[in-house]
Amino acid sequence: MDGSAAGALAPATRLGRGYKGLPAGSIVDLSADLSWIARRGWNVLAGDTGTPVAVLHQDALTRNLAVMAGFCRRHDVGIAPHAKTTMSPELVARQLAAGAWGMTAAVPHQVAALRAWGVDRILLANEVADPAALRWLAGQVGPGAASELLWYVDSVAGVRLADEALAGAGAGGRQRVLLELGHAAGRSGARTAGAARAVARAVQESHRLELAGVAGYEGTIGTDRGPATRAAVTGFLATIGATYADLHAGGLLAATGPRYVSAGGSLFFDLVATAFAPLRQLGAQVLLRGGSYVAHDHGLYQQASPDTEPDWELAGFAAALEIWGRVVSRPEPELALLDVGRRDVSFDAGLPIPLHLVHRGTGTAVPAAGLAVTALSDQHAFLRLPAAADLAVGDLVGLGVSHPCTTFDKWPLLLLVDDRYGVVGGVRTFF
Ligand SMILES: Cc1ncc(COP(=O)(O)O)c(C=O)c1O
Numbered sequence: 268m269d270g271s272a273a274g275a276l277a278p279a280t281r282l283g284r285g286y287k288g289l290p291a292g293s294i295v296d297l298s299a300d301l302s303w304i305a306r307r308g309w310n311v312l313a314g315d316t317g318t319p320v321a322v323l324h325q326d327a328l329t330r331n332l333a334v335m336a337g338f339c340r341r342h343d344v345g346i347a348p349h350a351k352t353t354m355s356p357e358l359v360a361r362q363l364a365a366g367a368w369g370m371t372a373a374v375p376h377q378v379a380a381l382r383a384w385g386v387d388r389i390l391l392a393n394e395v396a397d398p399a400a401l402r403w404l405a406g407q408v409g410p411g412a413a414s415e416l417l418w419y420v421d422s423v424a425g426v427r428l429a430d431e432a433l434a435g436a437g438a439g440g441r442q443r444v445l446l447e448l449g450h451a452a453g454r455s456g457a458r459t460a461g462a463a464r465a466v467a468r469a470v471q472e473s474h475r476l477e478l479a480g481v482a483g484y485e486g487t488i489g490t491d492r493g494p495a496t497r498a499a500v501t502g503f504l505a506t507i508g509a510t511y512a513d514l515h516a517g518g519l520l521a522a523t524g525p526r527y528v529s530a531g532g533s534l535f536f537d538l539v540a541t542a543f544a545p546l547r548q549l550g551a552q553v554l555l556r557g558g559s560y561v562a563h564d565h566g567l568y569q570q571a572s573p574d575t576e577p578d579w580e581l582a583g584f585a586a587a588l589e590i591w592g593r594v595v596s597r598p599e600p601e602l603a604l605l606d607v608g609r610r611d612v613s614f615d616a617g618l619p620i621p622l623h624l625v626h627r628g629t630g631t632a633v634p635a636a637g638l639a640v641t642a643l644s645d646q647h648a649f650l651r652l653p654a655a656a657d658l659a660v661g662d663l664v665g666l667g668v669s670h671p672c673t674t675f676d677k678w679p680l681l682l683l684v685d686d687r688y689g690v691v692g693g694v695r696t697f698f
Pocket of ligand 1 (some may be wrong): 349352392406484486531532533536555558559560672
């Protein structure tokens, strides 16, 4: 290896990293504190940061945390916010500080991240069929480790697989699992009462598992609050409740330790709180699992969150997440291209929504009236606009997103901004 190649692998070079969104050429040492960002005095509207850049409005985050905490208090329910939305240690810390019971993960490697960040109670809201992961999970709970770690079972085969894997690991005690119920045309989860009971009996017969409750996910039923979706969600939640009651009556739930009933993403958690309230009399702790609420959005969640209901009694959620890009080309009168693409912004639940623009050098945001993103390629957004629109190469455009989860995973670093887009810090993500 010659000297220059060795230099490329020198520790300082390996640790350093340029994050998209920072001014071109900025290198942040990974050991650097995020306060380095706060001390730069950047302003997004002044063009100080690179583009594209992901920003989180600090006030909106604070508000969303408070609104969800207020809802949980009012309805006497707990929340294990879904960490998959942000996978950010800074945001997870804020969710726990706001009173969350613990955190939800989707897969074992997210559990590992949460454990590394010191999270003490974890709900892995998914089945686990990897024997090595099952053995590893069993070692993550108990004295000196997490105080609660639950995962899902929805089949007799899955119960047997877990039992075998845990026996092989010589794990002591019983691992606590939740029985997942699913709905027709939905995702995982036992579909019938008979299937649920069979799984619960298999858990009881196993030597290494015990059933700590029942769970399901209603967010796969629909994304609107119309009567048909609402009826289907309410019906599914009633099935989860009836299953909990049935297993309770049949002596199939764990005799010791807390018991849970869990559902509730960010669209229907109000219906969940109402449907599950009677189960508290049967000893169930209600756990919601919303993740998207923390950032909210300008699309799907803005249109259909519980705060759109006339009887919503708390403040509304606020969209915290925006992606800002620059016009790099205006090749046709009614077309501009931004330096924001599929690598930067979600497109699975609607295209980004132009919110504001800043003419180069003005530092002032004005509403982006009459503009629409009609397509994305890897690194570009196609912005359709009236031929007479005042938008030039070099101008900034602020975009709202629809579905925050699939935007967060595109950003190892998002910048926290105040209400004037002054950069006051950053949050990291680890997907
Ligand atoms: C099982 C499960 N629980 C909770 C959530 C969180 O839902 P939301 O993103 O609406 O907050 C999800 C999201 O996909 C999920 O799959």
